[in-house]
Structure formats: structure tokens, C-alpha cells
Amino acid sequence: MISQHIAVIGSGNIGLALAKGLVKANICPPRQITLTRRNEKALEAYAAEGYHITADNVSAVKAADIVVLAVLPQQLNAVLHELRPALDVQRQLFVSIVSGVSCKDIREGLNADVQVIRAMPNTAIAIGHSMTCLATDGASKENMQLVTSLFDTVGISLQINEELMTSATALCACGIAFFLRSIRAASQGGTEIGFHAHDALKMAAQTAKGAADLLLQLASHPEQEIDKVTSPKGCTIAGLNDMEYHGFSSAMIKGIKTSAEKAGALYPSKN
Missing domain, CATH: 3.40.50.720 (NAD(P)-binding Rossmann-like Domain)
Known part of the structure; x- marks a missing residue:
């Protein structure tokens, strides 16, 4: 206190x-x-x-x-x-x-x-x-x-x-919105493959939470955890490669850079 x-x-x-x-x-x-x-x-x-x-x-x-x-x-x-x-x-x-x-x-x-x-x-x-x-x-x-x-x-x-x-503003403060958008996209994908929207959102959010906790609690690297769920000719690597082909990682990186540039220009000139 x-x-x-x-x-x-x-x-x-x-x-x-x-x-x-x-x-x-x-x-x-x-x-x-x-x-x-x-x-x-x-x-x-x-x-x-x-x-x-x-x-x-x-x-x-x-x-x-x-x-x-x-x-x-x-x-x-x-x-x-x-x-x-x-x-x-x-x-x-x-x-x-x-x-x-x-x-x-x-x-x-x-x-x-x-x-x-x-x-x-x-x-x-x-x-x-x-x-x-x-x-x-x-x-x-x-x-x-x-x-x-x-x-x-x-x-x-x-x-x-x-x-x-x-x-830090771009990565952590704006980053909340970026990760929420990725969860939203995952839930929409879940709906497209057969789940009701509310179930798909719950499944996507909990999966994202689990992924984050793996890194924080095990002090692990994302690629180390990704390797655990990718097998030769498997469905995970197929999905990952398709996402990368369509620019998933590069879009996230570019978005963070753009937010950082914008954050640096928010404060107006001094009176």
C-alpha cells in the first residue's frame, strides 16, 4: 500500500x-x-x-x-x-x-x-x-x-x-487491435469451415491465448512452438504456407511500421 x-x-x-x-x-x-x-x-x-x-x-x-x-x-x-x-x-x-x-x-x-x-x-x-x-x-x-x-x-x-x-506504442498499444483483428479473421475462417460464429470466436480466442501463454510461460520462441505442430505434408504447414503466400507476416510487419510512423507525428507543434 x-x-x-x-x-x-x-x-x-x-x-x-x-x-x-x-x-x-x-x-x-x-x-x-x-x-x-x-x-x-x-x-x-x-x-x-x-x-x-x-x-x-x-x-x-x-x-x-x-x-x-x-x-x-x-x-x-x-x-x-x-x-x-x-x-x-x-x-x-x-x-x-x-x-x-x-x-x-x-x-x-x-x-x-x-x-x-x-x-x-x-x-x-x-x-x-x-x-x-x-x-x-x-x-x-x-x-x-x-x-x-x-x-x-x-x-x-x-x-x-x-x-x-x-x-512501443505501435507494438503494444496499437498491437492489441492487430491481434484482435487476427483473432477475428481466424473466427471467420472457423465459421466458413462449419462452426457457428460464437463458437468459432471462442475457439479462436482461446487458441490465441494458449499460443501466447506457451511463449510467456515456457520462455519459448514462436518457431520452436510452430515446429511442434507442423509435420511433413501436413495440414498445418499447408495453411501456414498459404497465409505467407498471401502476405500474412509482411502485412503485420508493415502495419506495425505504419502505426509507429503515425504515433511519432501525433503530438502537435508546441504553442
Whole structure:
């Protein structure tokens, strides 16, 4: 259990999932978390659970030790300018989950030498299975350990170099959609070969989950596991080769590269 008060600035899907994850893991009670949103009424259900809610970002930050920035990139400059009067540089730690924005950008926007840690979770944070990448350009080791422990409660976290954070956005955050699309495609294939749609989706999703767990739990390589289910002249290798002929792997690779390029251009020029 931590003693710090947390303010989530911009409580959308990711910010709310983080808050709920921290409470569920007994890291902190709801009363230590303030959620902000321009439409405060959208947070009324969270107030009933004990969270503080407000549309006033400044008051939320004044009371916070850890400030989680969870707004859209195009909203960030205005929000940072708004928060300047609320800063306590010696006390506060900023955690940014804003795509394409560097630690330096945050400090410049706040016009203050605050400690900043970037985090890139994905929407699986809502069920405690996020893959979160973390990076900083100067936060203390203690603060890095603290933020790592927070995100470890809602999945798995990995510290990377800051220059790779945009790539992490494409592979992990956008990647949720890519893998969901592949599961959807598999379920459609299942329907075409005879299964009812709901059965095909359940079978495809569980098969994908099993494949991922093989790699994570056995620390195995995909090709090593693929070799276990491919036999000479068999049906698996026939299906794999047909998928590759139609560009399965190359399409996935190209999609990830395209998303990374787009993610790097989301943050507008500074005001």
C-alpha cells in the first residue's frame, strides 16, 4: 500500500483502468485517487465508489504526489500550461501516458524541472493484463521502481530507452487491435469451415491465448512452438504456407511500421 495521492488528469479508458487496477490490487484506496474529466458527470459512478472526481485539473494536481497525464496529444499543451500554478517540483512526480510526447516536452510545457516517467500501457490494463513499457530521461531510481510497481499490478511492465517509446506504442498499444483483428479473421475462417460464429470466436480466442501463454510461460520462441505442430505434408504447414503466400507476416510487419510512423507525428507543434 502506498501513501501518495494520485491524480489522473483526463480519466478516459486507460486512466480509469489504471485507477481501478491500483485499487483492486490494494495498492491504494479510492480516496487517494482523484479523477478529472471535463464532463464530470461521466465520473459520478466512481464518486460513489469513493474516488474524488472533479473537472478542475489545477485543484487535483495541487493535492497530488503522483500526476498521471492521460489526455490526448492535441490537448496536452493547453493542459500543461493550465497546471503550471499547481506545481510542487520537489514533491511531485509526473507519469505521462500521452503518445509521442517526450519527458523533455512535458518539462518544457510545465516550464519546470519536474521528474517525468513515460508509460505506454494497452487496453488490456482493464483486466490486469497490460503490456506496459516505461522510460525516463532522469527520474530517480526510487521513482522508477515505484511506477514500475504500480504498473506491475495491472500486467507486465518493461523499462526501455525513451527513443523506443513511439515504437512501443505501435507494438503494444496499437498491437492489441492487430491481434484482435487476427483473432477475428481466424473466427471467420472457423465459421466458413462449419462452426457457428460464437463458437468459432471462442475457439479462436482461446487458441490465441494458449499460443501466447506457451511463449510467456515456457520462455519459448514462436518457431520452436510452430515446429511442434507442423509435420511433413501436413495440414498445418499447408495453411501456414498459404497465409505467407498471401502476405500474412509482411502485412503485420508493415502495419506495425505504419502505426509507429503515425504515433511519432501525433503530438502537435508546441504553442
